[in-house]
Amino acid sequence: MKKIFVLLFVFILFVCNGTFAKEENTTKTPLIEDIRLQNHIDEVGFKILNANKIDVRMVFVYDKETNILNIEPTLRKRQIVAYDKFIKTASSDAELAAFLSREICKGAESHTGMFKGFLNSLQIKAAPKKYELFLDKRGVDFMVTAGYNPLAMITYINKTYPQKRQDKITRSNLTSKRLANIYEYIYTKYPIYLQNNEYIENYYYQNFLLTSQENRKKLHDKIKSGSKKKVKYE
Amino acid sequence: MNKIYLLLLIFFFSITSVIAIERDTFIEESLQGKVLSKPQTNINYNYESLAKIPIKLNITETISTKKDDIYDGQIVKFKVKENVFLNNQLFIKQGTIATARVETTVDRGMNGLPATIILDNFQINNIPQEKLKCTIIHKGLNLALLVFPIKWILTPIPGAGTCTNLILGGHANIKQKKTLTIYYYPHWAEKV
Numbered sequence: 001m002k003k004i005f006v007l008l009f010v011f012i013l014f015v016c017n018g019t020f021a022k023e024e025n026t027t028k029t030p031l032i033e034d035i036r037l038q039n040h041i042d043e044v045g046f047k048i049l050n051a052n053k054i055d056v057r058m059v060f061v062y063d064k065e066t067n068i069l070n071i072e073p074t075l076r077k078r079q080i081v082a083y084d085k086f087i088k089t090a091s092s093d094a095e096l097a098a099f100l101s102r103e104i105c106k107g108a109e110s111h112t113g114m115f116k117g118f119l120n121s122l123q124i125k126a127a128p129k130k131y132e133l134f135l136d137k138r139g140v141d142f143m144v145t146a147g148y149n150p151l152a153m154i155t156y157i158n159k160t161y162p163q164k165r166q167d168k169i170t171r172s173n174l175t176s177k178r179l180a181n182i183y184e185y186i187y188t189k190y191p192i193y194l195q196n197n198e199y200i201e202n203y204y205y206q207n208f209l210l211t212s213q214e215n216r217k218k219l220h221d222k223i224k225s226g227s228k229k230k231v232k233y234e
Numbered sequence: 235m236n237k238i239y240l241l242l243l244i245f246f247f248s249i250t251s252v253i254a255i256e257r258d259t260f261i262e263e264s265l266q267g268k269v270l271s272k273p274q275t276n277i278n279y280n281y282e283s284l285a286k287i288p289i290k291l292n293i294t295e296t297i298s299t300k301k302d303d304i305y306d307g308q309i310v311k312f313k314v315k316e317n318v319f320l321n322n323q324l325f326i327k328q329g330t331i332a333t334a335r336v337e338t339t340v341d342r343g344m345n346g347l348p349a350t351i352i353l354d355n356f357q358i359n360n361i362p363q364e365k366l367k368c369t370i371i372h373k374g375l376n377l378a379l380l381v382f383p384i385k386w387i388l389t390p391i392p393g394a395g396t397c398t399n400l401i402l403g404g405h406a407n408i409k410q411k412k413t414l415t416i417y418y419y420p421h422w423a424e425k426v
Contacts, residue, residue, distance in 0.1 A: 051276045053367055112371065119378050127343045137306070137338045138352075147275040185338075187261060188307040192270040194261055201255060209256040220260045228305040 038062045041082050044093055045100045051146035056111040058104060062087075074103050075110045075121040089159040094143070094152030099160075101139035101146075101153075106131075128171045136178055137185050150186050151193055154179055155204040158211075179208055180215035180233035187219070274355075274363045283421035286367075287325070289358065290315040291332060291414050298407035299339055299349040299374070308336040310353070315413055320420065325359075332358035334368070339406070345385070346377025348403035356416055364423035368416035375404025 038061075045060040058078045066083050073079040080103040090096040106124065109131075113120035124131045136157070140150040161175040187194055199205040209216075215233045222231050291312040297304050311333055318326035335355040342349040353370040355363065381398045388394035408414070 050279060050281075053276070053279075053281075053369075055367075113373075114376075114379070119376070122382065123345070123347050123376075123378055126345050127347050130340060130343050130347065134338065134340050134350075141337055141354075144273050145276050147277050185306060188305075189335075190273055191265050191268070192272055194258075195265045195268070195270055197262075200257065206256055209258060216258060216260075223260075223264060229302060 034062060037087075041087070041096065041100070044096050045080065045104070048097060048101055048104055048142050048146045052104075052142050054104065054108050056108055058107045060100070072121075072125065074107045075124060078107045078110060080104065080107060086160065090156060092152065094148040095156040095159075097143050097146060097148040098139060098153040098156040101142035102135045104142060105135050105138040129167070129173050132173050133178065133181050136182050140182060140185055140190070144190055149193055149198060150182075150190055151197070151199040151205060153182055154186075154208050155199060155202055157182070158204050158208045174234065176212060176215060177233045180212055180219070180231075183208075183212070183216070184219050184222075184231065187223075276364050278423060279364055281422060283419060285420060287318060287320060287418045287420070288415050289318050289326060289332075289418055291356075291416065293408050293410055293412070293414070294331075296407060296409045297336070297351065298405055299341065299351060300405040300407065304336060304339055304351070306336060306338050309333050310336060312356075312414070314358070318418075320418075330359065332356055334370075337369075342374060342403040342405060344399040344402065346379075346381035346398075346401050346403045348374035348376045349406040350374070351406045351408060353408075353414075361418060362423060365419050366416060367419060370414055370416070372406050372408055374406040377401055377403050 041060045041062050045058075048054075049058065056078070058080060060080045060082060061073075062082050064084045066085065067081075070081065073081050080100065082099065086099055087096060090099060109124060110117045110121040136153065140153050143150050143153060157175060157179055161178070163175050164170060164172070167174045167177065218231045218233060222229075292315050294311040294313055297308075297310055311331055314326050314328055314330040314332060317324055317328045333356070334353045337352040337354045339352070340350040351370075351372045353372070354368060356366055356368040358366075381401050385395050385398040388397065
């Protein structure tokens with residue numbers, strides 16, 4: 001009888017231990033994954049900050065879900081929050097750098113100007129369309145200085161941002177317009193990346209080429225004519 | 235025979251997958267044969283040193299967002315305003331020509347948003363970019379201090395607040411008289 005009790009006790013202990021061990025694993029694994037992601041975001045983010053000699057403080061935070069109460073943390077707290085929905089499409093360091101570069105530029109802008117940057121932040125909020133294109137372009141500059149290929153900005157935006165029907169009465173530009181502007185910017189300032197195009201066989205870059213034929217035609221016409229005027233992309 | 239058909243089919247598919255790569259031939263052709271240098275990166279840095287030397291510059295020709303002739307990537311010229319000394323020795327002579335690149339511009343906008351010119355990538359006496367801190371952000375007249383209070387006062391009246399949207403900010407211009415200062419950090423790119 002005693003033997004049966006001992007066996008039962010050992011069995012219960014074994015089962016309990018196994019169950020707890022399992023629970024421990026399931027709770028710890030996501031945290032370890034979060035820490036890994038956070039470290040990676042920090043690494044890329046600080047690399048961009050240092051390379052571009054940005055002498056104002058900023059921090060990076062990884063978060064799973066968008067917190068609607070945390071409005072524009074980049075402008076308010078200079079805290080760049082990398083939500084899952086923005087970084088899950090980043091398949092390389094360069095694409096992660098594309099997301100972070102834009103935000104870093106926004107954060108740096110929020111440090112300058114009157115009232116310790118409050119007025120500037122307010123204006124970025126008041127004119128999001130204008131600043132969206134500006135941030136894309138400066139993001140490209142930041143990426144290049146930090147040693148990333150700026151074409152990753154195109155692939156990242158092409159994958160991440162949807163295409164609205166129109167942008168006349170919205171607070172953001174058409175994604176196709178943003179992509180065309182970035183493409184022209186890279187052609188003008190960093191043509192070597194188009195001459196030795198490492199992304200030519202990339203699916204997302206190919207998709208950009210496929211979907212931007214009209215806009216690229218406009219750029220071709222501009223280059224042919226030698227004009228320096230801004231092109232109205234669609 | 236079937237095997238031959240199968241092989242031919244596989245061969246055909248492998249070729250079409252190669253043909254399927256779209257290329258921007260116009261851009262490629264326009265860049266073909268051009269000798270392009272890789273843009274400078276800043277990966278080897280050491281920001282320990284505090285020693286910095288100001289370099290004062292005046293632009294040789296006024297630039298403004300008012301005219302349409304300012305564009306991204308434009309190279310503009312500057313003249314060094316005063317002699318620059320390093321360790322009591324003349325380092326940059328007054329009148330030396332320096333160049334900078336217009337990184338980008340932002341047009342003026344509604345609600346008093348001023349236009350912006352961003353200059354960077356200064357080239358002067360072959361000083362490496364890592365040792366220069368030279369991003370110049372120049373803005374036009376910011377009317378936000380006037381616009382936002384009016385907007386908030388008018389907001390209770392339906393539609394009235396939007397009237398301030400019509401107020402545009404000022405153009406950004408860098409005149410010849412304007413002195414810009416960039417900084418040279420002699421020890422920044424030296425790894426410990």
